[in-house]
Amino acid sequence: MKAGFILKPKNTIEIKDEFLKIKEIFEKYNIEVLLDAISARALGLRGVDFEDLCKSVDFIVALGGDGTLISVTRRAYKFDKPVFGINLGNLGFLTDINPDNVEEFLKKFLKGEYRIDERMVIEIVYNEKKLYAFNDVVISKDIISSMINIQIDTNESFLNTYRGDGLIISTPTGSTAYNLSAGGPVVYPLTESFIITPICPHSLTQRPLVIPSNFVLEAKVKENFSKLILDGQEIYDLNDKITIKKAQKPAKLIHRIERNYFDVLREKLHWGER
Structure with missing residues (x-):
């Protein structure tokens, strides 16, 4: 062995x-x-x-x-x-x-x-490349004084446009990480779902949301000063839409x-x- x-x-x-x-x-x-x-x-x-x-x-x-x-x-x-x-x-x-x-x-x-x-693992498709996240995917602004607008669509319909400092899309495992500190819920780690939690939203009506893992999410950011962060460890400049879904295994x-x-x-x- x-x-x-x-x-x-x-x-x-x-x-x-x-x-x-x-x-x-x-x-x-x-x-x-x-x-x-x-x-x-x-x-x-x-x-x-x-x-x-x-x-x-x-x-x-x-x-x-x-x-x-x-x-x-x-x-x-x-x-x-x-x-x-x-x-x-x-x-x-x-x-x-x-x-x-x-x-x-x-x-x-x-x-x-x-x-x-x-x-559960998250698969991200960005610039035709597959990336993976175990805890969370974070879309974050890169300029302190500015706010970003993140449009989220699902395979079923338009979901929401989040305005604020950013957005966390977490696995249940990652629910006790950045998601928790941003006011998101604790989710039992062996469940399969996405936890969507806004970071310092412009409106208090923007609340955390838990959705099934069979949803496919598409995120679009209008601003060119945003970052894509995987598990708080891998950082990419975000200049195009990303697709987020549950990984196959x-x-x-x-x-x-x-x-x-x-x-x-x-x-x-x-x-x-x-």
Whole structure:
């Protein structure tokens, strides 16, 4: 069995010792560890090109925080390999395995005592190129003092023209990210829907909207100072319409069987505390 590791891109040197400890645990259970070439160079180790790594491993490990897991899941999406995160970050909505319980998890993993969650992915067609987002697609203005107008049409009809600082189109997984901070709803991550949330809308009647995932959305922006942002990580100048739809296949996340989403919400969002 082979595992491909991708490390948090920033402060990589600081997590070298942690990686080497975890690598030793994996090898103790006869799991060969391959390290992504970019991560390896930062650590002064030997690595494997990302695409070659994804093709040759049985699963992928993101060592970092939620942002690392999101980036790895998006980049590795086309290879259809399951991903799990070992949490070295702060939030941990998606990365539910900590360095201290890696060995305990691996014992269960090798006995098949784990689960794979299938999470909806967004496919974006822009300038005849297919892009993917795991959390959200954001259309944002690029000038502080200006407002943008975003027209959204569906495969059924015209939906709305949003006027304000921008628009978030989120997956249920991404509902607890930028969507939540912009006043959007929390949506159970294994449902399949689009969450459309305006950013600082010009009118208070512009409210968040949840629609089925079988809708195909087309977004048009009149202004030429707007940006297309995928998962808060990939940024493109937006100068044409984009088409947004549910991708044909889901992303696969490996989790502990014991993981309970509502426990995560209570812990991370401090629900029920006075």
